[in-house]
Amino acid sequence: MYRKMVEIRKFEEHVWDVYTRGWMPGLAHLYIGEEAVATGACSALRDDDYITSTHRGHGHCLAKGARLEPMMAEIMGKEAGYCRGKGGSMHIADMSVGNLGANGIVGGGFGIATGAALSAKTRGTDQVAVCFFGDGAANQGIFMETANMASVWNLPVIYLCENNQYGEHTPFQAVTGVDEIADRAHGFGMEGTRVDGSDALAVHDVVRHAVERAREGGGPTLVEALTYRFRGHHVGDAAPYRTKEELEWWMSNRDPIELLGREMRRRRIATQAQLDEVQTETETAVVAAVEFARQAPYPEPEQAFEDVYSE
Amino acid sequence: MTQAATTDTNERQLSYREAIIEAMAEEMRLDETVILIGEDVGPSGGIFKCSEGLFDEFGHDRVIDAPISEAGYIGLSVGAAMTGLRPIAELMFGDFSLLTMDQLVNQAAKIRYMTGGQCQVNLTVRMTMGAGRSSAAQHSQSLHALFAHIPGLKVAVPSCPYDAKGLLKAAIRDDNPVLVFEDKMMYNDVAHVPDHDYVVDLGTAAVRRAGSDVTLVGTSSMVGVALEAADELAALGIEAEVVDPRTLFPLDIDALVDSVRKTGYAVIIDEGVQRYGATGEIAATLQEQAFDYLDGPVLRIGAADVPIPFSPVLEMPTIPDTARVVEAVQSQRRR
Numbered sequence A: 001m002y003r004k005m006v007e008i009r010k011f012e013e014h015v016w017d018v019y020t021r022g023w024m025p026g027l028a029h030l031y032i033g034e035e036a037v038a039t040g041a042c043s044a045l046r047d048d049d050y051i052t053s054t055h056r057g058h059g060h061c062l063a064k065g066a067r068l069e070p071m072m073a074e075i076m077g078k079e080a081g082y083c084r085g086k087g088g089s090m091h092i093a094d095m096s097v098g099n100l101g102a103n104g105i106v107g108g109g110f111g112i113a114t115g116a117a118l119s120a121k122t123r124g125t126d127q128v129a130v131c132f133f134g135d136g137a138a139n140q141g142i143f144m145e146t147a148n149m150a151s152v153w154n155l156p157v158i159y160l161c162e163n164n165q166y167g168e169h170t171p172f173q174a175v176t177g178v179d180e181i182a183d184r185a186h187g188f189g190m191e192g193t194r195v196d197g198s199d200a201l202a203v204h205d206v207v208r209h210a211v212e213r214a215r216e217g218g219g220p221t222l223v224e225a226l227t228y229r230f231r232g233h234h235v236g237d238a239a240p241y242r243t244k245e246e247l248e249w250w251m252s253n254r255d256p257i258e259l260l261g262r263e264m265r266r267r268r269i270a271t272q273a274q275l276d277e278v279q280t281e282t283e284t285a286v287v288a289a290v291e292f293a294r295q296a297p298y299p300e301p302e303q304a305f306e307d308v309y310s311e
Numbered sequence B: 001m002t003q004a005a006t007t008d009t010n011e012r013q014l015s016y017r018e019a020i021i022e023a024m025a026e027e028m029r030l031d032e033t034v035i036l037i038g039e040d041v042g043p044s045g046g047i048f049k050c051s052e053g054l055f056d057e058f059g060h061d062r063v064i065d066a067p068i069s070e071a072g073y074i075g076l077s078v079g080a081a082m083t084g085l086r087p088i089a090e091l092m093f094g095d096f097s098l099l100t101m102d103q104l105v106n107q108a109a110k111i112r113y114m115t116g117g118q119c120q121v122n123l124t125v126r127m128t129m130g131a132g133r134s135s136a137a138q139h140s141q142s143l144h145a146l147f148a149h150i151p152g153l154k155v156a157v158p159s160c161p162y163d164a165k166g167l168l169k170a171a172i173r174d175d176n177p178v179l180v181f182e183d184k185m186m187y188n189d190v191a192h193v194p195d196h197d198y199v200v201d202l203g204t205a206a207v208r209r210a211g212s213d214v215t216l217v218g219t220s221s222m223v224g225v226a227l228e229a230a231d232e233l234a235a236l237g238i239e240a241e242v243v244d245p246r247t248l249f250p251l252d253i254d255a256l257v258d259s260v261r262k263t264g265y266a267v268i269i270d271e272g273v274q275r276y277g278a279t280g281e282i283a284a285t286l287q288e289q290a291f292d293y294l295d296g297p298v299l300r301i302g303a304a305d306v307p308i309p310f311s312p313v314l315e316m317p318t319i320p321d322t323a324r325v326v327e328a329v330q331s332q333r334r335r
Helices: A002-020 A035-042 A058-063 A068-075 A109-123 A141-152 A181-188 A200-215 A244-253 A256-266 A272-295 A301-305 B016-030 B054-058 B070-082 B094-108 B144-148 B161-173 B222-235 B253-263 B278-289 B312-318 B322-334
Strands: A050-052 A129-134 A157-163 A191-196 A221-226 B013-015 B034-038 B063-065 B086-091 B124-129 B154-156 B178-183 B190-192 B206-209 B214-218 B240-244 B247-249 B266-273 B299-303
Touching: A002 A035, A002 A058, A002 A068, A002 A256, A002 A272, A035 A058, A035 A129, A035 A157, A035 A200, A035 A221, A035 A256, A050 A109, A058 A068, A068 A272, A109 A129, A109 A141, A109 A157, A109 B070, A109 B094, A141 A157, A141 A181, A141 B070, A157 A181, A157 A200, A181 A191, A181 A221, A191 A200, A200 A221, A200 A256, A256 A272, B013 B016, B013 B161, B016 B034, B016 B054, B016 B161, B034 B070, B054 B063, B070 B086, B070 B094, B086 B094, B094 B124, B094 B144, B094 B178, B124 B161, B144 B154, B144 B178, B144 B247, B144 B266, B144 B278, B154 B161, B161 B178, B161 B190, B206 B222, B214 B222, B214 B253, B214 B322, B222 B240, B222 B266, B222 B322, B240 B253, B253 B266, B253 B278, B266 B278, B266 B322, B278 B299, B299 B322
Parallel strands: A050 A129, A129 A157, A157 A221, A191 A221, B034 B063, B034 B086, B086 B124, B124 B178, B154 B178, B214 B240, B214 B266, B266 B299
Antiparallel strands: B013 B190, B154 B247, B206 B240
């Protein structure tokens, strides 16, 4: 779990670097600061379980099993990318490990994840689906529609709200009628829990419990993970809408990698030297992925006209 | 191009509605991953009775009454299609498709492409179209052209019971999102429908009447209007050929060009609003691809440029009718 979180952090730091050097086109929404949510949740899933991700999706993809090279290649628009350059940062998917895709529409995953859960139930498997979404998506109408169907049909889906406290530039309290999004679960007729989204172990425990219940036919759960993004909405957003003090407090006190590392040292699971080694190894792997992606060829322009329809 | 189905009265007759039910029942028997989801599709059989009997045969796991959450259950259908089911979703009125635009246009149409071909969205969405029953502006629209505009979607507009069955079966088997528009004014139309397993391939037009003087391209219920107009024109000494594209996308442009090559004139009739509509797209395509064969401008007849009114006295003039087609053909030849 520690290694995965470090991998996500380093990956995102390099995306920032790649972006500012002009090596990638488009937009990049970084997951730095939120690593515990994707990692804690996906470590409670099997490969054949499903997730849907968001525009801030790199962390979910890596946590669900995506490899660094095709991730970075996709972000640079290369043929070797997961979507062969057709999706980019906001649309990375890897069906082979149950990642049904990041989504450029806020709330775009609700229907797909709930449909995957309906499919699992209808086909008689015990797969579950986790729908990652943000505090912004919590105010989309389709959340109510799909959560209601999941509740009434007892579908194996976990709605995992990453409340990073800002919907783009707007504080979530300014546009949300409840203090805790988890409270909305009662209105849907399902269980709701809020968890410390900086604590990977806590996220893992809550999600594992929800997954076990869903597998056994216990139906859906709404989990709200309170977290914070350490960077702007996207690379280039200096985030003037929040205070320096607030940002510094979260970075100093609630860095999920620091917190897990401290806990591992406290429980004597790992020494600082071992954790440092993970950092070094991961940095090397991400640097190699950047180099791989830079060297990888672009798709042929004619490929723009392929994959619109399944033949 | 194929010829129209025979209407030999010795053969089995089915209504357009019964043909739709038979198509779904046959596909659900053949493939256990086919499910039907929609408002009131279950025990009640639907407000237009288009799923009657299916709940009894296939049960609540495969014939699912959805809450009144169009965006939600179309969204679920997209996710289910990506993960091993082959859903048929019913939208009671095509007007309600506007609540589902994100699911159909941003998600269903694009997921295969955005993911570099990693998945397919084998989803069929059935919905009604057509005015003429005093349902006013939010229960009468014909919105098929809106979806034909979107890369990644296919659009079928069956004009008769034979096609209602054959196109729907093709849509269900297709590995792409296919929208099937059923004109609610045709549900009671009866004609020959074979009781065996057949499909009408998406993208194959049908010549409904052969003629040498003008091509009338009609879609959905406008095929009937074109055929009536052809009878009237015949009395005036003008032999009209009536061509039914059957699907707006894929569009069998070769069949339309072949007909125009023979006749030299074309009038396009469609019940969608005329501006920026199916009539304009087909007319422009013919002018690009059959210009050398045309002896006059291609004319368009679509629904009037107004929301559909309630009172029959107001409503009927907004819908294309036989008189307008006859007048268009005559005016075309006077130029």
